[in-house]
Amino acid sequence: MSGPTVPGVGGSTISLPTASTSVAAGLASQIANALYTAATSGTLSVSSYTGGTSVPTVASGSTQELVLSSTVSGTITVPAASSGAQQILVVTNTQPITIYGSKNLEILGGGANNVTIIDPASIVLLDDGSTTFADNVTVTAADSNYTVAMRSGNETVVGQGSGTIAGGALKNLIDVAGSTGSNLIISEGSGGDTVFTGSGNTTIEATSAAKGGLYIDGTGAFTDIDRGTGDAIAAGAASTAFVTTGGSGATVFGGSDSLQIVDSGSGNVDDALSSGAVTITAVSGASGLLAYAGSGTTTYIDQGLNDTLVAGSGTLVATMAASGGLLFAQTAATPAGPMTVSAVGNLETIVGSTGALAISATGGGDVIAASSATTSIVASGGNTIVGGELIFGATGSLIINASGSTALTVAGGSGAETVNAGSGANVLVFGSSGGLDFIGGSGAGATVLGTGASNTVTAGSGGVLYADDNATGNATTILGASSVGGATLFGAANADFTYSSSLIGALLIAGKGNETLSAAPSSAGNTFWAGADSTAGNSIVGGTGHDTMFAGSGTDTFMAGSNGAYMVFSKAEIAGSAPTDVIQNFTGNDTIALFGYGTAAAANAISGATVSGGNTTIQLSDNTKITFIGVSSSSTLTGHIFSV
Numbered sequence: 001m002s003g004p005t006v007p008g009v010g011g012s013t014i015s016l017p018t019a020s021t022s023v024a025a026g027l028a029s030q031i032a033n034a035l036y037t038a039a040t041s042g043t044l045s046v047s048s049y050t051g052g053t054s055v056p057t058v059a060s061g062s063t064q065e066l067v068l069s070s071t072v073s074g075t076i077t078v079p080a081a082s083s084g085a086q087q088i089l090v091v092t093n094t095q096p097i098t099i100y101g102s103k104n105l106e107i108l109g110g111g112a113n114n115v116t117i118i119d120p121a122s123i124v125l126l127d128d129g130s131t132t133f134a135d136n137v138t139v140t141a142a143d144s145n146y147t148v149a150m151r152s153g154n155e156t157v158v159g160q161g162s163g164t165i166a167g168g169a170l171k172n173l174i175d176v177a178g179s180t181g182s183n184l185i186i187s188e189g190s191g192g193d194t195v196f197t198g199s200g201n202t203t204i205e206a207t208s209a210a211k212g213g214l215y216i217d218g219t220g221a222f223t224d225i226d227r228g229t230g231d232a233i234a235a236g237a238a239s240t241a242f243v244t245t246g247g248s249g250a251t252v253f254g255g256s257d258s259l260q261i262v263d264s265g266s267g268n269v270d271d272a273l274s275s276g277a278v279t280i281t282a283v284s285g286a287s288g289l290l291a292y293a294g295s296g297t298t299t300y301i302d303q304g305l306n307d308t309l310v311a312g313s314g315t316l317v318a319t320m321a322a323s324g325g326l327l328f329a330q331t332a333a334t335p336a337g338p339m340t341v342s343a344v345g346n347l348e349t350i351v352g353s354t355g356a357l358a359i360s361a362t363g364g365g366d367v368i369a370a371s372s373a374t375t376s377i378v379a380s381g382g383n384t385i386v387g388g389e390l391i392f393g394a395t396g397s398l399i400i401n402a403s404g405s406t407a408l409t410v411a412g413g414s415g416a417e418t419v420n421a422g423s424g425a426n427v428l429v430f431g432s433s434g435g436l437d438f439i440g441g442s443g444a445g446a447t448v449l450g451t452g453a454s455n456t457v458t459a460g461s462g463g464v465l466y467a468d469d470n471a472t473g474n475a476t477t478i479l480g481a482s483s484v485g486g487a488t489l490f491g492a493a494n495a496d497f498t499y500s501s502s503l504i505g506a507l508l509i510a511g512k513g514n515e516t517l518s519a520a521p522s523s524a525g526n527t528f529w530a531g532a533d534s535t536a537g538n539s540i541v542g543g544t545g546h547d548t549m550f551a552g553s554g555t556d557t558f559m560a561g562s563n564g565a566y567m568v569f570s571k572a573e574i575a576g577s578a579p580t581d582v583i584q585n586f587t588g589n590d591t592i593a594l595f596g597y598g599t600a601a602a603a604n605a606i607s608g609a610t611v612s613g614g615n616t617t618i619q620l621s622d623n624t625k626i627t628f629i630g631v632s633s634s635s636t637l638t639g640h641i642f643s644v
Helices: 022-041 601-607
Strands: 005-007 013-015 044-049 063-068 074-077 086-091 097-100 105-109 115-118 122-125 136-139 146-149 154-159 163-166 171-175 183-187 194-196 202-206 214-216 222-226 232-234 240-245 251-253 258-263 269-271 278-282 290-292 298-302 308-311 316-320 326-329 339-343 349-351 357-361 367-369 375-379 390-392 398-401 409-411 417-420 428-430 436-439 446-450 455-459 464-468 475-480 487-490 496-500 506-509 516-518 527-529 539-541 547-550 557-559 565-570 580-584 591-595 610-612 615-619 625-628 641-643
Touching: 005 022, 022 044, 022 063, 022 086, 022 105, 022 122, 022 146, 022 163, 086 097, 136 146, 146 154, 154 163, 171 183, 298 308, 308 316, 326 339, 436 446, 446 455, 455 464, 464 475, 475 487, 487 496, 496 506, 591 601, 601 615, 601 641
Parallel strands: 044 063, 063 086, 074 097, 086 105, 097 115, 105 122, 115 136, 122 146, 136 154, 146 163, 154 171, 163 183, 171 194, 183 202, 194 214, 202 222, 214 232, 222 240, 232 251, 240 258, 251 269, 258 278, 269 290, 278 298, 290 308, 298 316, 308 326, 316 339, 326 349, 339 357, 349 367, 357 375, 367 390, 375 398, 390 409, 398 417, 409 428, 417 436, 428 446, 436 455, 446 464, 455 475, 464 487, 475 496, 487 506, 496 516, 506 527, 516 539, 527 547, 539 557, 547 565, 557 580, 565 591, 580 625, 591 641
Antiparallel strands: 005 013, 610 615, 615 625
């Protein structure tokens, strides 16, 4: 692509080199157009200039074009134009040259050798791409509202006032650290630009052509709009900093003051280990962001894909609104700060640490690991596509409200665990060794597995299935809180159940091992099964309702409540194990049913009964024995035992 053409001496034209950047090309075009406009209107004066101390006098309102001889070298000072005139120096040097100029001087061009320029307020350097330059430009505060556009090379610009500085296409050092004014820096270097800012307001625009840039802020307000590749941005001690990362592989470092980061690129790193307030937003379309929070308050809004945030020791408020995000806390010596998280996207992963953790999860398929401090979760998400939430407890207290959720799974840790199922459907809860308080609601399909601690389970209108795996023998209390739904309870070795309800009965089933299944506080009718473990010795205790009790194959003890019980001994269930079962507190309200023993079994058992120590024992045809404690005469049993 050819460069601009400008008027020359004596009606000739000068073809200048190309611009290395779009900014330089635009500014060069503006100056060239101004020259041709002046030529067309008859207000252009063109003359050769060899570096002398005087220039022709031109009228106010006219344009003076000075064409610098290409062989001039050393140091020159361009005298100012007449008052009210525009002055443009066209440079095509073949020798190294240093140019001093006034505020109103504009410089356009650049030959085959390096230039050093000091003080002109408008500078556009051009190149043909065949030479790597090492130009130096200094613009002072007196040149404010300066415009500088560099060419390809190892370029250096020092800005001490306010204005716009555009680096070249290769490698630039742009230093406005001494400026208290406002500067716009445009970085397009593919070789890694370095920019230092100062106490003034600075905006850096790193275009998509920028690669490996280093942008270091001072103490002033700082804005960086970065669309490059592999750039590093240090917010430092900026009073306020605003950074957008729209390219890839950028790294942003926080400082001690407020920092706002907006990420729309891919694979960027926001190392915002700041002691100030930080806001990090990954917008829709962003992906693969890795962000680090610091000791200050951090607000994190994630709308991108597969982004990661590492929380720090400060307070964190996070919204995870897309998919595949990961949030976890640093595990360094510094304790993690409290985290408040809204997970509205799907397939998010949240891992707590040592700080308090509060989560609202409305998406689906999330995985949440609680912290060692208190973790509070409102889980109302889950769907048939990505599934429900999966929550892991830790050593701290875990509090979950599952109302509105679908297919929530909770795996308890070692801290106290509270789960309010609410309207959640198909909730699966594994208890904690620190104890579980489960509150059922209207949602159907609640399943609870208790383990290792004293537990409390409340069955709501949606019902609950509770299974115990409590080898330590700690007690579990189950409450029936609704007239519908009910509870199905499975015991295990050392299980100790107490069921209480005046509204609805429960089904209590013994598993393997010695267990206690009690409904003593219950006034509703319950159903018990003593299980199929022939080595077990279970205790079955009824309530004040009329209960139904099924004997198992082990040696079991039955105690009915004041309204009696219907006790069933089935030959098929006993399966030849010949247990010796015990019935305590037998009254006239109790009924004993013998199934599979034949119609004469009841009469034969009573007639063959033995009495010892004030207790009556009957024996069935499979050698099963039933001892009635406190029944001193077999006649008391007459009319209360029947058989089929």
